[in-house]
Amino acid sequence: MASVLMIGFLVLLTIGLPIAFAMGLATILAIAWHGTLPFSLFAQRALIGADSYSLLAIPFFILAGNLMNVGGITERIVAFANACVGRFTGGLGLTTVMSCMVFSGVSGSAVADASALGKVLIPGMKKQGYDGGFAASVTAAASVMGPIIPPSIPLVIYGLSVGKGVSVAALFLGGVVPGIALGVGLGIVVYVIARKRNYPRHEAVPLRQLVSAAGQAGWALFMPVLILVGITGGVVTVTESAAIAVLYAAFVGMVIHRELTWRNIGPIFVQTALDTAVVMIIIAFASGFGWLMAVSGLPKSIAAWISGISSDPLVILLLINILLLIVGCFMEAIAAMIILIPVLIPIVEAAGIDLVHFGLVMVFNLMLGLLTPPVGILLYICGNFANVRIEAVVREVLPFLGVGVIILALITVFPATVLWLPKLVLG
Template sequence: MGLAFLLGGFVVGIVIGLPIAFALGIAALAAAFYEGLPELIVFQRMIAGMNVFSLLAIPFFIFAGELMMRGGIAMRLVRFAQAVVGQMRGGLGLVNVLSSMLFGGISGSAVADTSALGSVLIPMMREKGYDDDYAVNVTVTSSIAGVMVPPSHNMILYALAAGGGISISSLFLAGVVPGIIMCLCLGIASYVVAIRRDYPAEPFPGIGPALITGIVALPGFLTAVVIIGGVVSGIFTVTESAAIGVIYALLVTVFVYRSLSLHDFWRSVLQSIRTTAMVMVLIGTATSFAYFLALYQVPAAILDLLLNITESKIVLLLLINIALLVLGAFMDMGALILICTPIFLPVVRQIGMDPVQFGMLLMMNLGLGLTTPPVGACLFVGCSIAKVKIETVLRTIWPFYFAVLVALLLTTYVPAVSLSLPALFD
């Protein structure tokens, strides 16, 4: 009955339109009241969930991403991508995918990727004769690279939810190959659709101008190299590396590009504070919610249920993927990482999957959820930028969903996709 209060309180909160963090907190309080526990235990769990040193990296990553987004990095990466692949048929679609992969490795956020690159590329694609739905389709699905390509603060949340013991540097490295494969699949899908719609090709600017755009974009791209290199080499901890990333981003945008105004800096600070506050409250309430899930032995019950359905590893992983895809369509990514990790991680460990590989499976599933209705943040941002209805976009987005699903299946069933790169640095 206590579990009914917990889940019922959460569902009611969602139905009446409460933010996910509030719904999780209210559900935890409802369970505490039913069990006769002091409400203080809920707040103690919240504080314990937020009082983790490694979480200090999250505000730094968010701030670095904001500085990169407002400091002109996105436009320079777009120009570089345009010089490299723009001359192909439907080249701006490929430019969109390549830019997302490059910028995702800097911002670490799918929503920031959609907002920054969408503001540049969607109007550009419209001006060149591309349909609005195609521009939005490519923009929102390729933004998942912001979740996969390191550094990603969602991987830090996963390491936290897993109870420690998982190397964040290994998670960062594990996201590189799946992220590249996903972008290659999306590139193929965008090219095929562009051919069918007879979209134009951009003229090749020449080797010299292409090299110049690459050199200009290099300082911004090196932000990700500084952060990841510091973590992987062991020179910095994740938190220290994130702080160094902020300093480097400031140096590049202020002194190299000279494109970050005082107004943009202030907006970056304010937005980082807002985003960090939302993330930390979500971490706290999700930790309380997960505490009661553990109290009611939900992870063990789900493990028994799945193993009673089938003992086939292939079928079990397929069921987990389906469950995550459905949940991702209705809930925020951060909350799902904190809730689903303690539920499904014991299941995949039972069947011999490496926790690092499961982390990549989780990231790609929930990243896809950011592009699907009814709660897809990236989908809403992309449609808002293009001023196009979501229904219009959904009619033609299926080839791009299929491309991500191909990458997801490879990540799920081929361990080397996720684990080969981390193994090189062990």
């Protein structure tokens, strides 16, 4: 049954079927081949996978990001970032990195970051003489910070999938240092390439203008602080914090900036529903797929194979990283997480690896898959904004992907880079 499930899934992916439907049809084919399992089990497992109060955090975070985007937050974040780093060579590229870092604390989604900021910054970089492929690759690579710097939709899904007392607050805090490290690394690469290609820089802004830009962006900068303090302080749950983020975003957009009107609310709700449906159908179908895979005994076989190679935690993490980097090239990150978490968690626990540390390694690794063809969705989104061929984006993204792999290696080898802040704040 496991072979039918996996072969069917790979064949359906190869012919271009969307990943959610590839998982669903592969599961149905495997059930039909088995002959004794009722088809209703797939529907039941899919509903069980999607029926969770905590998963309400996903549409709330998506809605908050959409509200803040329409409410004028994006432009103010870009203006603040440009005031801070625009004076350096390649200033607009550095502005893109910093803008994505700030916007990551709002959206929790790499696709949201790339879509919201790419349509503004990529044409701006091209107008100033940046290569289209470079402009697209910078934005795509910087958008990876979205699911790493809290809040993070993938980290919420990881925490819910693992259970066993894994704190989403600890996962959020664990993403701060790797996310900032990635932003700094990307900024260095942008600066080096910009100097080599003689990309332009902006004039240094007066201190008064910098303070003004910081004040305008202050409402956006305060949102991730509000979420983190509420969750880590035990005041609200993750779902409740996401609902508060929606109210906060609506208040800022309507009352403070006055760019969000009741006329905008309908289209925002429609877009949020569409974005949420994409995520939830993947979660539901991946739950059914993962359940059947567990029933087939494949996870135990994979666990035995990896455990048979070595019992050293670092070696096991290295093997898992290689597996995830390959999977990330071909599979959407959330689907990969839901399928692989039941397979990998027993291996990780047996090796004595901290589950918060592993969660950040897993999410960081799979987010790099957003930059690798053939699935790398960020390459296509940003390439479309830049109006360049995907080959040009892939070529330019390689140095940034290299930075991501280096940061991944560091957080894998040195767990303290992830666990230091959660231990400091949560004890």
